[in-house]
Amino acid sequence: MAASIFTAVPRAPPVAVFKLTADFREDGDARKVNLGVGAYRTDECQPWVLPVVKKVEQMIANDNSLNHEYLPILGLPEFRANASRIALGDDSPAIKENRIGSVQSLGGTGALRIGAEFLRRWYNGNNNTATPVYISAPSWENHNSVFVDAGFKDIRTYHYWDAAKRGLDLQGLLDDMEKAPEFSIFILHACAHNPTGTDPTPDQWKQIAAVMKRRFLFPFFDSAYQGFASGSLDKDAWAVRYFVSEGFELFCAQSFSKNFGLYNERVGNLTVVGKDADNVQRVLSQMEKIVRTTWSNPPSQGARIVATTLSSPQLFAEWKDNVKTMADRVLLMRSELRSRLESLGTPGTWNHITEQIGMFSFTGLNPKQVEYMIKEKHIYLMASGRINMCGLTTKNLDYVAKSIHEAVTKIQ
Ligand SMILES: Cc1ncc(COP(=O)(O)O)c(C=O)c1O
Numbered sequence: 001m002a003a004s005i006f007t008a009v010p011r012a013p014p015v016a017v018f019k020l021t022a023d024f025r026e027d028g029d030a031r032k033v034n035l036g037v038g039a040y041r042t043d044e045c046q047p048w049v050l051p052v053v054k055k056v057e058q059m060i061a062n063d064n065s066l067n068h069e070y071l072p073i074l075g076l077p078e079f080r081a082n083a084s085r086i087a088l089g090d091d092s093p094a095i096k097e098n099r100i101g102s103v104q105s106l107g108g109t110g111a112l113r114i115g116a117e118f119l120r121r122w123y124n125g126n127n128n129t130a131t132p133v134y135i136s137a138p139s140w141e142n143h144n145s146v147f148v149d150a151g152f153k154d155i156r157t158y159h160y161w162d163a164a165k166r167g168l169d170l171q172g173l174l175d176d177m178e179k180a181p182e183f184s185i186f187i188l189h190a191c192a193h194n195p196t197g198t199d200p201t202p203d204q205w206k207q208i209a210a211v212m213k214r215r216f217l218f219p220f221f222d223s224a225y226q227g228f229a230s231g232s233l234d235k236d237a238w239a240v241r242y243f244v245s246e247g248f249e250l251f252c253a254q255s256f257s258k259n260f261g262l263y264n265e266r267v268g269n270l271t272v273v274g275k276d277a278d279n280v281q282r283v284l285s286q287m288e289k290i291v292r293t294t295w296s297n298p299p300s301q302g303a304r305i306v307a308t309t310l311s312s313p314q315l316f317a318e319w320k321d322n323v324k325t326m327a328d329r330v331l332l333m334r335s336e337l338r339s340r341l342e343s344l345g346t347p348g349t350w351n352h353i354t355e356q357i358g359m360f361s362f363t364g365l366n367p368k369q370v371e372y373m374i375k376e377k378h379i380y381l382m383a384s385g386r387i388n389m390c391g392l393t394t395k396n397l398d399y400v401a402k403s404i405h406e407a408v409t410k411i412q
Pocket of ligand 1 (some may be wrong): 064109110140145224255257
């Protein structure tokens with residue numbers, strides 16, 4: 001037999017966060033805790049099907065008018081319109097002026113990918129691989145790969161996290177924007193920055209927008225946690241809405257994985273805000289071409305769930321209540337962890353645990369301390385020191401706090 005034609009294929013490294021979960025599953029220790037994966041867990045450490053989602057799924061199952069025909073290439077119209085509406089707000093000037101459009105996508109990742117592909121083909125001239133794309137340091141690790149795979153050659157980082165201060169490096173960020181070539185693309189986390197849990201304040205966003213406007217920088221918002229940061233959809237969309245009110249043309253990638261708990265249904269939306277309807281329609285016509293060769297047309301189940309929920313005032317209210325349940329549990333775990341570390345007298349300051357928002361917290365644990373947590377304590381977290389607050393429960397808080405205390409005091 002001839003040798004395989006795949007002999008020369010190198011083995012790619014595993015995706016860190018999925019590898020961590022696989023290691024966690026294999027760990028037989030009863031004390032084990034998974035603080036790695038980016039998904040909500042109840043206080044019983046279980047995945048949560050939102051009650052409103054369960055209800056709407058049953059409505060869909062009982063609706064004999066529905067079928068499994070292909071959706072349009074750009075997706076379910078009522079999903080797209082409602083998804084963009086919650087990002088931009090009911091009285092968005094851009095919606096009123098009919099200068100927005102959207103593309104249903106396979107999760108937030110799909111929205112980023114379609115947006116990136118479009119920008120590479122059409123933004124600021126054709127086949128535009130040389131435009132710098134700026135990603136926060138640090139960021140969700142997939143941002144870099146999505147833009148590389150879309151063909152961008154000049155991916156850069158912008159200052160974001162000040163490790164010493166355990167907060168936002170606003171000056172570093174603004175300096176990088178001042179220095180960036182005009183028309184550079186900036187990926188901005190709309191809220192609940194992953195992995196640091198640190199967002200600019202409204203006043204800081206205003207400063208960021210002012211520089212971006214003056215320097216002709218393109219904002220590409222990634223909104224994966226609307227509702228999760230504060231419990232309020234409006235508060236968490238403040239930055240995107242402010243940029244729209246300032247007249248920016250922008251993209252906003254939305255994920256409904258977290259705020260609807262629809263991780264495996266792959267529900268996302270890419271909102272395009274342009275100067276006028278004509279520009280937006282031409283952009284969408286090109287996006288349709290990209291979708292056609294990527295997934296041809298999107299799946300319907302998740303989009304139907306979201307569209308049905310968002311278009312009924314009663315279901316919408318129930319959903320907001322469900323989102324608040326999740327956000328409140330995260331906030332409670334933050335204050336409980338902080339108070340335990342402070343009463344243990346763990347060296348360092350721990351106010352950042354409650355000041356950070358969203359699912360994640362950047363603990364400040366260094367890679368050796370993380371290794372200690374995993375190897376000795378069976379507590380799984382990312383090498384960066386990022387923990388998912390939803391992995392904490394009233395039952396494991398004491399154990400996690402004591403383990404962090406030990407890691408910080410024993411390992412430098
Ligand atoms: C910042 C950020 N963007 C995008 C995504 C992707 O979301 P989805 O799972 O819907 O593709 C995630 C998921 O973890 C994320 O944290």
